[in-house]
Amino acid sequence: MKLESKQQNLKDLNTFKLNSFTDYFFVVRNFEDLKFITSTLGDYKDIFILGGGSNVILPECIESLVIKVNFSGIRMISDFGNDVLIEAYAGEFWHNFVIHCLNMGWYGLENLAFIPGTVGAAPVQNIGAYGIEFSNYCYSIIAWDLLKGEIVEILARECFFAYRNSIFKQKTYKNFIILSVRVILSKIWNPNLEYFKINDYSTRKSLEDSKNINNLIEAIFDIRRSKLPNIKEFGNVGSFFKNPIISEESFLNALHFFPDLVFWEQRKDAYKLSAGWLIDNCGWRGKNYGSVAVYEKNALILLNQGLAKFDDVIGLAALIINDVYNKSGIKLEIEPLVYY
Structure with missing residues (x-):
């Protein structure tokens, strides 16, 4: 296997739609690809892991090796009675993962519906919306250590999650490729409605009714549609600044x-x-x-x-x-x- 130099424009791989060119672009589809990247790591100045491109601002030229992970799949690892341990692979679209969980009767992530990007990017940014953050449900992260050439499991407490932050934003963890996330979800519908109560959505959408989870999803869609531009019309990354x-x-x-x-x-x-x-x-x-x-x-x-x-x-x-x-x-x- 050999990585050939071929200029790649990442415009369609970042939601701000910025022209960004790299001579080194590699899509990881299996474990053999991971081993190959590890064996050739010394050939490149640096690496850059690209997820769904919904939370990055890219320059016109990238000298690094750009890696995109295309692992996909969702599975239940363990059933604890009222709780389940679920694994989702990094290449899955985040919103699709949330909806799949709801369809399966696994609850907790619903406030994070409609967030763009991939599952692999969720822990990096510790994505959050409407009173919920990814870290509230994270059990662990499965990653590939490029330096050691092996799979590692990083427990949630070791990720040092904070508001829109985690260890995966630090330079010391730039050599970890996130392969999947594991989350603990509930079989019992117990929604977090505080944000919606404050914003008068609970009355209009009857969110208190445990049988109306679709009303919550509809409310989230309405809120996001009213506040966010159509990403197909105008390139953007959603919120550009953190709430200080x-x-x-x-x-x-x-x-x-x-x-x-x-x-x-x-x-x-x-x-x-x-x-x-x-x-x-x-x-x-x-x-x-x-x-x-x-x-x-x-x-x-x-x-x-x-x-x-x-x-x-x-x-x-x-x-x-x-x-x-x-x-x-x-x-x-x-x-x-x-x-x-």
Whole structure:
């Protein structure tokens, strides 16, 4: 087996639809491919693992070996009575995995429906939505250690999950290729509805009715459709900035600038702020920068209007970060992985 050099445009493999070229692109379909990559690792400057491309901002040229994992499949490993241990392989689309679980009567992940991307990317970002995070249900991650050339199991507690973060974002774990995730789900329908109650969805969608799980899925679809642009029309990665979590001192300081600041108290001395609200109230909603724009319906989202380039995206993000900081004292962080 030999990896031939052939220029590959990753435009259709990243949801921001940025032209991004690499001379080294390899699709992993089986364990022999994993062994091959390990044996040739020294031939490349670096590696970059590409999942569904829904949470990355790619430059015009990538010198690294780009690896895409195409393992797929979903299986039940163990049945514990009311709980089940489920394994999903990295190449599965996340939303399809969630819906499959619901169809099988395995509950817990439903608030994470309609999130784009693959299963393998879920633990990297610790994806979350509507009061739920991937880490709430993760049991372990199965990965290939490129340096040792072997399969390893990394327990959830060893992943050090945090808000949109995990060890898989750290350089020390760049040589791990996630092959599958294992999650513990319940056979009992016990939905987390706090977000929907706050936003008045529980009344309109009758979410309290345990027989109406479809109403919850419909509510999530309605919310996402109202806040997110059609990814087929405008390239984007969903939320471009993290909701900042700050100290009480920083929170009180920000209130001086914005008395109507939208926030959620995390604990006595920590507050999560709405990044979208900050960006909107600093006047950025609907603004353009080159071929990149801030979405008119949701200031948390940047859009590719057709001809966007990496520098345009990063340039607009930097302007927003600096402006919000100057006006509120709050430093925003970019949520997607930016490849430099």
